[in-house]
Amino acid sequence: MDQPGLYIHVPFCRSKCPYCDFYSLANTSLMRDWLDAVISEMGIYKGCFKTFNTLYLGGGTPSFLPGPHLEALVTQVRGHFAFAPDAEMSIETNPRDLTAEEAALLKTLGFNRINVGVQSFHDDELCFLGRQHNAKDAIAAVSRLRDAGFDNVGLDLIYGLPGQDMERWLDTLEKGLSFEPEHLSCYQLTIEKGTVFGRRKEEGDLDPIGEDVEREFFLTTSEFLTGRGYCHYEISNFARDTKHTCLHNEKYWRRTPYLGLGPAAHSFQEGRRWWNVRSVRGYCEALRNDRAPVEGEETLSPAQAHLESVALGLRTRRGFDSSEIVNQMERKKLDELESRGFLHRDGNRVVPTREGFLVAEQIPLYLCEEGRL
Structure with missing residues (x-):
């Protein structure tokens, strides 16, 4: 993969x-x-x-x-x-x-x-x-x-x-x-x-x-x-x-490298994400002038990458590795979400249930930051 x-x-x-x-x-x-x-x-x-x-x-x-x-x-x-x-x-x-x-x-x-x-x-x-x-x-x-x-x-x-x-x-x-x-x-x-x-x-x-x-x-x-x-x-x-x-x-969803070509396309490699201009005219003009049509880029901090990994994992039935949750408060919240029927364990994976899919966008912030669900 x-x-x-x-x-x-x-x-x-x-x-x-x-x-x-x-x-x-x-x-x-x-x-x-x-x-x-x-x-x-x-x-x-x-x-x-x-x-x-x-x-x-x-x-x-x-x-x-x-x-x-x-x-x-x-x-x-x-x-x-x-x-x-x-x-x-x-x-x-x-x-x-x-x-x-x-x-x-x-x-x-x-x-x-x-x-x-x-x-x-x-x-x-x-x-x-x-x-x-x-x-x-x-x-x-x-x-x-x-x-x-x-x-x-x-x-x-x-x-x-x-x-x-x-x-x-x-x-x-x-x-x-x-x-x-x-x-x-x-x-x-x-x-x-x-x-x-x-x-x-x-x-x-x-x-x-x-x-x-x-x-x-x-x-x-x-x-x-x-x-x-x-x-x-x-x-x-x-x-x-x-x-x-x-x-x-x-x-x-797995943060695997990908290259995006064309206006507004996004790319990801070695922790860096970049995206092209959202304009066909601007995109073509940049390349006619031998310039990459990149509009912006970001490199996530370890904390941001952790949050993103959990968030993307919760979109899929694959979930995320339980080792992603390291501190005691996060683990306590994880147990609570499991008891409420939003998540379940599959070996070392934490997997969203059907009900969990409904709140998949809220769960990462609830786990990793202050928040309510």
């Missing part, structure tokens, strides 16, 4: 979804400049990382790239960096992009793990979320991936929409399971500042669901999918079995 991962941020979409706060543009005018800049950035880090065993194209919408751009990108990646023979090669896709020809191209380029941004199998919910596809498009997209020979397909779904009831959400899950996906990511709709939904919330035009409803959706989702044989291995992620967890994302 100590082999590094490579992430490439593709910041282009057909349109900007009203809930999305990831950096992306609904404009293709700088796409060619971005591609040239990413290739230049590859040159900066050539030889700086060991052999990669994951590649993850995220965004934005990587499948929105024209075929020649995607081919050129993958060719340059392989020319600049070494990959393990069995490397996990992932790409995020939009159902509208997944024609039979696109699916065949992804297979030819060596991708072996496809994430499909389905979000819902109900057209009215897709319309509310500002998606450009409908339920039929999603069904056809997954079918084309199977026809192309992909045996590692993941579906991204969103729950907790205002007014959504449990029956409709379970119907979406049931439809998703009919494709026997190897992976499911089930995200609660969050309303972020700076997004269209965020502005609507500030104006009183959009009311998020309450905490009790959030809890019900989360617990029901976990119980439903684990009951159907899926492993709930991270707060929002489920895999058919352990070999189908997302190896790339596990690097983030």
